[in-house]
Amino acid sequence: MSYRILRTARALPALLLGFAWIAAPAWASLGGDVGSVGADNVQFKGQLVSTPMLQYDRHDITTDSGTVHEYLSHAGKVFAVTWQGPRPPDLRQLFGSYFEPFQSATAAQSRPGMHRQVSVAQPDFVVHAVALLRTFQGKAYVPSLVPAGVAVADLK
Amino acid sequence: MLRCLRWTTLLAVAVLTACGGGGSTLSSGGGSTSSSSSSSGGNNFSAGGPNVVSMTVGPGPTAGSSTFNSPYVSVTVCIAGTSTCKIITDVLVDTGSVGLRLFASVISGLALPNQVDTTGNGNVIAECLPFADGYTWGPVASADVTVGGEKASAVPVNVIDDTSSFVAVPSSCTSGNGTSLNSVDNFGANGVLGVGILQQDCGPYCAQAAVQQTNTQGATYYTCGNNTCAIYQELIGSQVTNPVALFPTDNNGVILQLPAIPATGASTATGYLVFGIDTESNNALGSATVLTIDPSSGTIITLFNGQTLMGVLDSGSNGLFFADSAIPNCTGSTNAEEFFCPTSTLMLSATNQGENGNSVLTPFQIANENSLNGSFFALDDVGGSTATITGLSDQFFDFGVPFFYGRTVFTGIEGTTAGSAAGPYYAY
Numbered sequence: 186m187s188y189r190i191l192r193t194a195r196a197l198p199a200l201l202l203g204f205a206w207i208a209a210p211a212w213a214s215l216g217g218d219v220g221s222v223g224a225d226n227v228q229f230k231g232q233l234v235s236t237p238m239l240q241y242d243r244h245d246i247t248t249d250s251g252t253v254h255e256y257l258s259h260a261g262k263v264f265a266v267t268w269q270g271p272r273p274p275d276l277r278q279l280f281g282s283y284f285e286p287f288q289s290a291t292a293a294q295s296r297p298g299m300h301r302q303v304s305v306a307q308p309d310f311v312v313h314a315v316a317l318l319r320t321f322q323g324k325a326y327v328p329s330l331v332p333a334g335v336a337v338a339d340l341k
Numbered sequence: 342m343l344r345c346l347r348w349t350t351l352l353a354v355a356v357l358t359a360c361g362g363g364g365s366t367l368s369s370g371g372g373s374t375s376s377s378s379s380s381s382g383g384n385n386f387s388a389g390g391p392n393v394v395s396m397t398v399g400p401g402p403t404a405g406s407s408t409f410n411s412p413y414v415s416v417t418v419c420i421a422g423t424s425t426c427k428i429i430t431d432v433l434v435d436t437g438s439v440g441l442r443l444f445a446s447v448i449s450g451l452a453l454p455n456q457v458d459t460t461g462n463g464n465v466i467a468e469c470l471p472f473a474d475g476y477t478w479g480p481v482a483s484a485d486v487t488v489g490g491e492k493a494s495a496v497p498v499n500v501i502d503d504t505s506s507f508v509a510v511p512s513s514c515t516s517g518n519g520t521s522l523n524s525v526d527n528f529g530a531n532g533v534l535g536v537g538i539l540q541q542d543c544g545p546y547c548a549q550a551a552v553q554q555t556n557t558q559g560a561t562y563y564t565c566g567n568n569t570c571a572i573y574q575e576l577i578g579s580q581v582t583n584p585v586a587l588f589p590t591d592n593n594g595v596i597l598q599l600p601a602i603p604a605t606g607a608s609t610a611t612g613y614l615v616f617g618i619d620t621e622s623n624n625a626l627g628s629a630t631v632l633t634i635d636p637s638s639g640t641i642i643t644l645f646n647g648q649t650l651m652g653v654l655d656s657g658s659n660g661l662f663f664a665d666s667a668i669p670n671c672t673g674s675t676n677a678e679e680f681f682c683p684t685s686t687l688m689l690s691a692t693n694q695g696e697n698g699n700s701v702l703t704p705f706q707i708a709n710e711n712s713l714n715g716s717f718f719a720l721d722d723v724g725g726s727t728a729t730i731t732g733l734s735d736q737f738f739d740f741g742v743p744f745f746y747g748r749t750v751f752t753g754i755e756g757t758t759a760g761s762a763a764g765p766y767y768a769y
Contacts, residue, residue: 249553250546271546273471275559277516284519291474292520296679297401297408297529299435299657300472300522301739302727304679315727315737316473317653318438318537318639319544323473 214255215283216327217263222246222255228278229253240335251321253279256340264330265340269322273314280325283310287325311337383627384749386598386613390623391490392591394616398599398719398742399609401529402431402447408529409718410659410742412599414614416534417487418443420453421495426485427451431531434614435657436597436752437739438535439542440581441486442470442499444524445479445506447531453482456497458564458573467507467563467570468499468581469514470542475527476518477501478510481562486584488534491616493587497579499542501532508565513572517559533657534584536595536614538634538765539755541580548577586754591617593757594764596624597656601747602721604686604708610719610746618751618759618768626759629751629768632695636755636765643738645691650738652693654750654767658741661705661724663691670726671710680710680725691738695766705744721746 214221222244226233231246231253241264246253251270258264268274277284290305290312305312314323326337386393394414401408412434418441419426429447456466466481479502486496500507503523510521525531535542543561547554551572554560562575586592599612619626632641643652646665660680671682686708694700708722721743727736744750753764762768 249549272559272561273517275513275517276519288520294474295407296474297403297406297527298411298659299433299437299528299533299655300474301437301655301658302662303474304726306678314473316471317737317739318539318542319546320638320640321471321473 214263214279214281215266215325216330217281218261219257221263221281222257225253225255225278229274240332248274250274254341256326258330258332260330260332262327262330264332264335265324265326265337267322267324267340271319271321273316273321273323283325283327286310287312384596384598384615384624386615386623388623390621392616392621392624394489394614395611396434396597396599396614397609397611400718401433402531403526403529406526406529408659409720410723411529411718412597412612412614412656412742412745413530414488414534416441416443416532418448418451418453418498419485419487420451421483421485423485425451426487429531433528433530433533433657434597435533435535435655436537436595436750437653437655437657438533439537439539439583440499440535441484441496441532441584442477442501442535442581443532444501445504446525448500449504453484453498453500455500456481456483456579460564462566464564464566465508466573466575466579467565468561469510469518469559469563470499470561471518471559472522475520475522476510476514477522478507478514479503479523480507480565481579481581486587488584488614489616491585491588491591493584496584496587497581498584499581508568508570511563511570513559514563536583536585536752538594538639538752538767539583539636540586541577541582543575543580544577547575547580550574583754585616586757588616591620591624592754593620593759594618594751594753596749596751597745598749599742599745599747602719604706604722606714606717606720608717608719618753618762620759626751626762626768629749630699630701631697631751631753631762631766631768632693632699632701633697633763634765634767635696639765640737641696641767642694643691644694645689645738648736650736652691652738652740654740654744654752654769656742656745658739659723660741661707661743662727662737662739662741663724664727664736668707668724668726673711677711678726680723681707682709682711683707684709686722693740693767697766701769703740703744719746 231248250272256265560572563570564573596615640651671677751768753766
């Protein structure tokens with residue numbers, strides 16, 4: 186196990202970064218405005234690519250741990266987010282004010298087993314997520330914010 | 342309790358039991374195509390052997406829980422190199438994950454040494470493991486792991502801190518993942534024996550420099566001092582490891598064999614967990630069709646209803662989970678909507694296909710879950726909606742425990758071979 190010595194130098198910067206993030210402000214994304222998309226990108230240390238579409242703008246945040254898509258309506262609200270990657274994204278950051286309802290809803294579900302999938306379907310907040318070996322993906326949206334004519338099923 | 346709510350009626354469902362052996366033919370693509378609902382391949386494990394362990398689908402550790410279709414074995418864990426050991430019963434056998442995870446409360450009194458980082462300060466390595474609806478948290482420890490007659494030495498295992506005796510969960514773990522799942526009840530098991538197709542649970546992602554594991558996204562491995570934890574670069578050889586891969590022999594995969602059960606279910610079902618494939622006289626791959634797995638996704642191709650899906654054979658899931666909007670979900674209790682409640686039992690089929698072009702036509706049935714006996718722990722024909730993420734390029738078909746009834750299922754570990762079959766693969 187001599188290779189372990191190589192890791193010494195890595196631990197300290199990581200520790201400092203760990204503290205730095207605790208002080209960072211939380212920005213809502215789902216339900217938030219375009220500023221919240223940028224804030225997510227900063228928090229996720231990602232690369233942001235924005236694509237104007239007919240019915241909405243799609244913002245793609247790419248990080249080492251996967252890809253997040255945020256869908257911004259022309260009314261200026263993030264009405265849906267999706268994610269896919271080797272780790273789930275920071276859902277508190279991504280869900281914003283919807284994170285606590287997500288926690289409450291999942292905590293109320295009794296589901297012994299390996300917790301490979303979860304669905305939360307509330308009148309104005311829907312989440313579907315899958316967690317498999319080294320593969321995570323999900324979609325969350327706010328039905329009341331979805332622009333008319335947009336099929337949530339088509340959002341990748 | 343929830344089970345009682347969920348299954349309020351008790352009706353026998355008359356359906357045909359999946360049966361019949363598998364014939365094999367060669368397709369034009371050179372791949373083998375089988376049609377099979379039960380290709381046991383003649384493996385008879387009743388004679389036992391050092392590589393054979395009894396595996397029971399039963400009530401598990403929590404009386405009155407809503408657990409069903411959970412296959413359990415007993416595992417003996419010891420302080421490495423000593424005879425100080427504890428036998429842990431009701432450990433869930435999971436082909437969908439990798440590594441042994443035990444709850445701290447069930448190994449109390451057995452002081453397994455924690456893995457430490459390289460600073461020399463005694464900082465302990467911990468794991469934040471993400472699930473669809475939450476996370477587990479606890480240290481990585483070293484243990485000798487014995488299952489049946491097979492023993493792996495100094496295995497990195499995960500101790501899930503359900504006793505709150507470890508360093509508090511870092512916020513980047515809680516924030517990313519939702520709710521703590523640190524309890525025996527949450528899993529319906531005293532631990533999880535992850536015998537899946539990979540050697541380690543995380544792999545290259547966690548072996549990146551800590552700064553590359555984007556810190557606000559959270560990470561899997563942390564190093565913890567007295568009060569704080571930081572994301573850690575956990576090299577592959579130190580990660581929580583599939584104990585099977587560390588057995589001295591019979592280390593290239595596992596076989597799960599569960600008996601066929603009536604369509605109406607069974608109180609319990611007992612079969613076998615067998616170590617090694619084509620390594621002993623009792624574990625031949627035989628005529629089972631080998632479906633090689635995409636190592637990057639850990640999945641095979643499942644063709645179902647005109648869709649091309651990512652398939653997994655997953656003994657850690659209690660049903661057949663897939664998206665089919667034509668099948669109504671159940672109603673009437675907290676998470677009833679996760680299960681299907683068709684008006685009559687549906688006879689369906691999917692085709693599972695490996696990267697090697699081999700494929701197996703795989704029939705299955707979906708019964709009305711509300712009509713099944715809520716006091717039974719072994720239920721065939723139970724299915725439910727997968728978290729339907731329509732529109733995402735990759736959707737899943739999760740073949741849980743009902744798939745395993747009446748079958749002999751081989752899972753080959755990455756980097757190993759069994760005859761001409763090279764892991765990772767499934768075969769049945």
